[in-house]
Amino acid sequence: MITGAEAMVKCLEAEGITRIFGYPGVAIAPFYEGLYNSNIEHILVRQEQAAGHAASGVARVSRKPAVCVTTSGPGATNLITALATAYADSIPVVAITGQVSSDLLGKDVFQEADMTGATESFTKYRYLVKDVNDIPRIFKEAFYIANTGRKGPVLIDVPIDIQQAKLKKEFKYPDKVEIRGYRPSTKGNKQQLSKVIQAIRRARKPIICTGGGVILGNGEDHIRRFCEKFNIPCVSTMMGIGVLPKAHPLYFGMLGNNGKPYANRAIALSDLMIIVGARIADRTVPTPDKLESQVKIIHIDIDTAEIGKNLGPTIPLVGDVKNIFDELIKADIQPKADSWIEELNEIKHSTIDSRVFSDKLVNPNTLVQLLSEKMDDDAIYVADVGQNQLWSADNYVMKKGRFLTTGGMGTMGYSIPCGMGVKMYAPDKQVVCVIGDGAFQMSMNELATIKDHDVPLKILIIKNRYLGLVREYQDKTYDGHYSGVELFDYPHCDKIAEAYDMPYFHASHTDELNETLDQFLACKEACLMVCDVDWTDNSK
Amino acid sequence: MKGIFTVLVENKSGVLSQISGLFARRGFNIDSLAVGETERHDISSMTIVSTGDERTIDQIEKHLNKKIDVIKVRRLDEAQTISLEMMLMKVSYNPNNRASLIELCTITGAKIMHVSPKHIIIELHNTPDFIENFIELVRTYGIVEIQRTGTISLEKN
Incomplete structure (x- = not known):
């Protein structure tokens, strides 16, 4: 039978992982021995945090989970900032960390750090592997959790003795996962959906605000089609930049206190704001209470807990952006009048940038x-x-x-x-x-x-x-x-x-x-x- | 307002700290927390009582639901719920007030579990409000120590 470390490598291969970023140490050495005989390319970074950020970059562009690996103790703690970064931006990163031998856990031995405890608030989920036979199931679950629902980083902490131990049975990577406490809802509730359609139908000056969630949910094309079909303007948060190209006639820039003044003005003038995949954090809307009282708000997000956290929506709708906009695009809604777009264009073109930059160096x-x-x-x-x-x-x-x-x-x-x-x-x-x-x-x-x-x-x-x-x-x-x-x-x-x-x-x-x-x-x-x-x- | 939640969770290490950590991190109050195994060894049940405005209680429910080790969250309606708590209380007494203390216990259904020359230990299980009231009544005698289990709740229907 194969070892836990070999099983870990096989799991990554089964997930289609061809390149990982990492930094080895003794506690993860068995895994690196497993890698030695594998086709997975290992990129040795110069500090562990970079392994996490590099995996984040791959995950964002490949739109699939990417993997980073470090040893125990300081190697693992160096990774925490990268995990926290991925968590805040909902990026599916799977982090593998070596850990001291199971029998030494909790004894403060050399390079021991309680990683599952330390990353509790910076990861979507964490595993400390206690039985080598759990490795295939845990890896399957980790990749599934990282890349479904609201995406995010998952940590797998593997003690060195577990990496060295042999599996009792022939290695088999599970076909599916069963986690009784985790069933992310992706289809929008029918009743809520019809309320949303009603509201859009009635609105005279609707505006859509896209967040990073649109991109994470591969919904850029859906949003563009929706905007174009119903003549609805669009603004974005910083993480939502790129849903519509800058030159698109319906795009009115990034909102927030670092954004375009005309984007903020557009929100204030609208009668319906459709927020998609955005948490509406303080940099985007500094006074959510004020906005709530002025504008009707539809909040669409895959994460139930995101709705109502910073902003009390008039109509909440939980689900996957593609599923929901598939329905919305089909809905019987009259395209909005051009006058609303013209009004926004007037504001946009009359905005004067009063900032002054030095002409001695590069502007x-x-x-x-x-x-x-x-x-x-x-x-x-x-x-x-x-x-x-x-x-x-x-x-x-x-x-x-x-x-x-x-x-x-x-x-x-x-x-x-x-x-x-x-x-x-x-x-x-x-x-x-x-x-x-x-x-x-x-x-x-x-x-x-x-x-x-x-x-x-x-x-x-x-x-x-x-x-x-x-x-x-x-x-x-x-x-x-x-x-x-x-x-x-x-x-x-x-x-x-x-x-x-x-x-x-x-x-x-x-x-x-x-x-x-x-x-x-x-x-x-x-x-x-x-x-x-x-x-x-x-x-x- | 008060929020009463019964939360079914995976019975494994670290889950309690995940839940209490969630409350700490997000600034939610825990008024009471009781944890025990259910009829299944792999599932524990928590009863969490919290206070906050409607949005906060709503957020608590959503964030509990978001936890992967949380199997089911139920928010209970106080009026439709049987809630119970147990308390052990050590009270000092003297020959002059002993009789009235015993009488108070008899009236309220509290049990005297142990008597020593200076203290008695009283056990009372009842609703949280009833227990609060009892504590106030006994305060004048001199409460030495109290241990409470936290509220456990079941829906009537």
């Missing part, structure tokens, strides 16, 4: 616009966290590609490992990471991984020598008392690029962008570009 808005316009139609843009993220979300020209970022947790250093995973999964697509000089220094260790595996990822650093978003906050809230936010001059990115044998591009003024971006995008290998941005430039 970050122009940078993102120009970059995303020049990028391939189906390119994948990965925005990090900070001012770079807000400039990106604000100016990104969405065509047919993807805009990836961490909207929920806002984890600095997400973009490089995420982009690395994405580029490995989709080598034919152009993948560009846009990152600030703060987050770059949190994740630049992964340049080695990128080079080791010859991943032609493009990394663009918006360099302003500050933790810009915090500085901006201190500017507005603490009277310009800049405390602990200056990054000074280091590192010299050209030398970093040289150290990793990466072509280096540099723009110190907006005028240089056109040519330098062309060279950067034409480069066939992993490359680094730095754009100097004035430290006083704000995101809003």
Whole structure:
């Protein structure tokens, strides 16, 4: 009979996993021995958190669960931030962690950390494997839980003795799962559905607000068809960017306090707001109580608990976005009058951007616009966290590609490992990471991984020598008392690029962008570009 | 308002901490919590009593339902429910008030489980309100210690 470790590898193979990201240690060594004889490619990252973010990138683009693996103790705790990030954005990541021997559990031995306890609030579900014979069932369940209902990360913690033990029976990967406490509902309730249709029928100024859940539920096409059929305008949250292309006549931008003023205005003027797959967090709607009293709200989500958490909807509807919009598209609803769209267009075109940017260096808005316009139609843009993220979300020209970022947790250093995973999964697509000089220094260790595996990822650093978003906050809230936010001059990115044998591009003024971006995008290998941005430039 | 939930959960380690952790993390109150095995060894039943506004109680129900180790959540209507709690209470007494204390126990149906020269231990099972009332009545005698089980509830129909 095979060992637990070999069974773990077989489970991954049965799930169609061909590449995993990880960092080994003694407690997970039997599993790595199993990998040695497998066709699954292992990508050795330089810090465990990157393994989680890389898996997150793969999961988002492949729309299937992706896997990361670490050893016990510090290896596993390093992964927690990545799990929390995936959890906040509902990304199906399956994390495998080694654990000390079962008989030593709870004795605080070397590299023991209570991972199932520690990740209780950062994962959708967790397993501590106590019997080697449970491995096939647990893996099947883990992948199922991660990728159904509201998606999210699942942790499987496997003590080393369980990995070494032999299965009693011939290995068989289960065909189906039976979890009596888990039956995610995907079909919308008929009665609620007809209430929703009624409300849309009656509305004169409806608007749809798409969140990350639309993309997780593969519902982009459904939403587009719905909007077009009934002439209903659409705004999005940051995680919902990309459901409609920027140039779509019915798309009115990202809402929220970092979004477009006209998107927020559109919500305020509407008489019916249809929220799909969004939690309506504080950055999107700072005063949900006020909105509730003004607008009729339909809230559609796969997660029952999401409905009414931050916003009390008039009509809640639980279900899968595709199933629900299949029904809604079929419904007998008259297309809405053009006057509503015209009203929104008037507001959009009369909005004046009063922000002032330094003309001495690179204008970050122009940078993102120009970059995303020049990028391939189906390119994948990965925005990090900070001012770079807000400039990106604000100016990104969405065509047919993807805009990836961490909207929920806002984890600095997400973009490089995420982009690395994405580029490995989709080598034919152009993948560009846009990152600030703060987050770059949190994740630049992964340049080695990128080079080791010859991943032609493009990394663009918006360099302003500050933790810009915090500085901006201190500017507005603490009277310009800049405390602990200056990054000074280091590192010299050209030398970093040289150290990793990466072509280096540099723009110190907006005028240089056109040519330098062309060279950067034409480069066939992993490359680094730095754009100097004035430290006083704000995101809003 | 009060929310009474009976929650059937997988009888395995870590589930109680998941449930209590959920209440702690989301800022929900637990007024009372009682846990025990059901007629099936692999399923435990929890009775959780909480207070909050309608939206909070609604959220508690949804978040409990979301837990994968939670098999079934029932929200009970207080009027349609038999709720019971058990209490053990150690009370100090002296020769002057002993008789009235015993009389109080007789009237309320509380049982005297143990008598020592300075204390008696009283057992009472009744509705949570009844027990609260009893505690107030006995307070003047000098309560040394109280142990309560938490409420358990069953729907009448």
